[in-house]
Amino acid sequence: MANRKLGDATLERIWATIEDIPPGRVANYGQVAELAGLPRGARLVCYALRVVPEERRIPWFRVINAQGRIAIAKDSPGYKEQAERLRAEGVVVNGGRVDMRKFRWEPDLDELLWKPSVSWDQS
DNA sequence: CCATTGACCGGCT
DNA sequence: TAGCCGGCCAATG
Numbered sequence: 129m130a131n132r133k134l135g136d137a138t139l140e141r142i143w144a145t146i147e148d149i150p151p152g153r154v155a156n157y158g159q160v161a162e163l164a165g166l167p168r169g170a171r172l173v174c175y176a177l178r179v180v181p182e183e184r185r186i187p188w189f190r191v192i193n194a195q196g197r198i199a200i201a202k203d204s205p206g207y208k209e210q211a212e213r214l215r216a217e218g219v220v221v222n223g224g225r226v227d228m229r230k231f232r233w234e235p236d237l238d239e240l241l242w243k244p245s246v247s248w249d250q251s
Numbered sequence: 252c253c254a255t256t257g258a259c260c261g262g263c264t
Numbered sequence: 265t266a267g268c269c270g271g272c273c274a275a276t277g
Contacts, residue, residue: 133256133275157259161273169273170259178257191258199258206258 132179134172141165142176149190151217153233154226156194163235170194189213196228 132139141164148163149155161169177188189210193199200207202224211221219231 131256131276134273135275138274161259166273168260168271171257172259172273172275174257174259175274176257188258193258194260201258204258210258 134175134179138164138166138172139176139179142173143180143184143186146173146177146186146188146191148235149187149233151187151190152219152231154190154192154196154214154219154228154231155233156192156196156228157199158194159233160191190233192226196226198224198226 134142142160145160145164146155149160155163157170157173158168160173161167164173166172173191177191180186180188191199192210198207198210198221200210207224211224214221214226219226
């Protein structure tokens, strides 16, 4: 991979973070960067997505921009695919936009909802 | 040090 | 609501 601007460790953290986004929810670039330990590194996420190997099937379609819109060009094939795959798991997409208030991934909240046992009884 | 790259972000017309 | 603009970061040559 000669045309890579990011190191393996960085790419790995970004990809892993994206893999953590649960089905039916979306995250924006800045959020993924932040969770990956790269504050304000939204553009690094763009790059990471661009070079992600085909065999590694990460849920790239769950990543949209901070305005709640699909980031790929509307006339590209990927745009349609992203919308379809999101709808397939229950995310409502209208004119390329998603209501972030309803579908934004909130890691902390999900922890509480899906893994109630993790810890509010231990300190 | 400078330029380059990326499916961005936030503030401001 | 829609653009424009400057800023943003990691890594490379």
